[in-house]
Amino acid sequence: MGPFLVLLGLMCLQASADLDVKFQWNQLDFEFPSENHKKFAVEHEDFIQENNLPLGLEVYENKLFITVPRWKSGVAASLAYVDITDSRRSPKLRPYPNWPAHNIRGNSVPEIVSPFRIKADQCDRLWVLDTGNADLLGDTKILAPPRITVYNLKNDSLIRQYVIPKDQLKEDSFLANIVVEVVNCEDSFAYIGDLGKGALIVYSWKNNTSWKITHNYFSIDPSAGDLNVSGIALNWNDAIFGLALTPPNDNGFSTLYFHPLVSLNEFSVSTEILRDPELARNSYHNFTNLGSRGPRGQSTASFYHSKTGVLFYGLINLNAIDCWSTTKPYTKEYQGRIYQNDVTMVFPNDVKVDQNDNLWVLSDRLPTFMYRKLDPLDVNFRILTAPVSEAIKGSVCETERSIVMDRFKPNAVEKNVETTTQNDLPGSSSTFHMSLILLFITLVLSIGV
Numbered sequence: 001m002g003p004f005l006v007l008l009g010l011m012c013l014q015a016s017a018d019l020d021v022k023f024q025w026n027q028l029d030f031e032f033p034s035e036n037h038k039k040f041a042v043e044h045e046d047f048i049q050e051n052n053l054p055l056g057l058e059v060y061e062n063k064l065f066i067t068v069p070r071w072k073s074g075v076a077a078s079l080a081y082v083d084i085t086d087s088r089r090s091p092k093l094r095p096y097p098n099w100p101a102h103n104i105r106g107n108s109v110p111e112i113v114s115p116f117r118i119k120a121d122q123c124d125r126l127w128v129l130d131t132g133n134a135d136l137l138g139d140t141k142i143l144a145p146p147r148i149t150v151y152n153l154k155n156d157s158l159i160r161q162y163v164i165p166k167d168q169l170k171e172d173s174f175l176a177n178i179v180v181e182v183v184n185c186e187d188s189f190a191y192i193g194d195l196g197k198g199a200l201i202v203y204s205w206k207n208n209t210s211w212k213i214t215h216n217y218f219s220i221d222p223s224a225g226d227l228n229v230s231g232i233a234l235n236w237n238d239a240i241f242g243l244a245l246t247p248p249n250d251n252g253f254s255t256l257y258f259h260p261l262v263s264l265n266e267f268s269v270s271t272e273i274l275r276d277p278e279l280a281r282n283s284y285h286n287f288t289n290l291g292s293r294g295p296r297g298q299s300t301a302s303f304y305h306s307k308t309g310v311l312f313y314g315l316i317n318l319n320a321i322d323c324w325s326t327t328k329p330y331t332k333e334y335q336g337r338i339y340q341n342d343v344t345m346v347f348p349n350d351v352k353v354d355q356n357d358n359l360w361v362l363s364d365r366l367p368t369f370m371y372r373k374l375d376p377l378d379v380n381f382r383i384l385t386a387p388v389s390e391a392i393k394g395s396v397c398e399t400e401r402s403i404v405m406d407r408f409k410p411n412a413v414e415k416n417v418e419t420t421t422q423n424d425l426p427g428s429s430s431t432f433h434m435s436l437i438l439l440f441i442t443l444v445l446s447i448g449v
Helices: 002-015 035-043 277-281 366-371 430-447
Strands: 020-025 057-060 063-067 079-083 115-120 125-130 147-152 157-163 175-184 187-194 199-204 209-214 226-229 232-235 240-245 255-260 265-270 288-292 299-305 310-315 320-325 335-340 348-353 358-363 381-387
Touching: 057 115, 057 348, 057 358, 063 115, 125 175, 175 240, 187 240, 209 277, 232 366, 240 310, 255 299, 310 348, 320 348
Parallel strands: 115 175, 240 299, 299 348
Antiparallel strands: 020 381, 057 063, 063 079, 115 125, 125 147, 147 157, 175 187, 187 199, 199 209, 226 232, 240 255, 255 265, 265 288, 299 310, 310 320, 320 335, 348 358, 358 381
């Protein structure tokens, strides 16, 4: 009976999806207006290639947006995009909305300084959460106050900039994530996590004003501060980080799922509480502790997929992407492993699902970039993708809602069929697991079960 149990265990491995590496880079490069422009940027250290690291992503139609925060000097453009249909493995990034918006030379304040995460909404707007800081790991410069910059994605024009009031920030505040709730295009709300102070800032588009909310659940769990990412030991203190928003429910309000990075727990709250600053101050018990992800379960970004009711999130200690069907209790029994790989998924930094129900994940080896040195001869940054239906197939997240979902949309991104390099061999490849299973079946049949 022993070999049969082992065989059964091997077969269960197939539940782990094989995300395709759509794009990858050893180092980022940009589409400069000309070679002379690039030469000037390099000579004047406006572009130091090894100092550019991708961090956040968003998908809108054929544009795959990528943020490149100014961790160090020499970031050419801190918000850029590539065309999803680009067949090149390592395409050059195009600045968004244009090169002048990123010009930090001179005395003028650039339109975009250093965003970490962005959000495209159903009103064809791109919300850019800008920290305003440059050279974060060096001689930090405050070029602009933290602010929200919003663009019209149909014509790339600037619609609005809103500066976060000083009384809603503290000295160590750091705004690193944003989600947007659209009641309608004229009545929308942005929810912004302050990972430095453990606070949530709510912005009303209609009233062009914001307010700060505090709660113990936004703060770190001191017992979860020890991290280890591929052998690099970290002691971080990042508070509220992961934000994922459902569409408005029948009552017109959404559910916000959230967690600090230094924490093992997931929490939730209705936006009915958050939209009313007075109600938020007096509704401590309306925030819910859903449960734990278990040991080494510290998580970065998350995303809620409305068609399946599945929450996706990255696990930085485990080089993995997990999922949870929100119709079930938040226990390990109902948390599934979507993908895990110690090469291609080192530090999953952002997770999104596009309008065609494709899951997208960006991994970027951030701790190595911050504390050591990235190898320019190795692949360091990857964007991986798969249809949601394929990603959750065979896992505990494959619910009735997901089974009836269209598995391949007409405009879905095609699977990458390029020859995979040795560095990209996926540890959770279904082909690899099938080979193991066939090999083991042969062994079982030869010795008898």
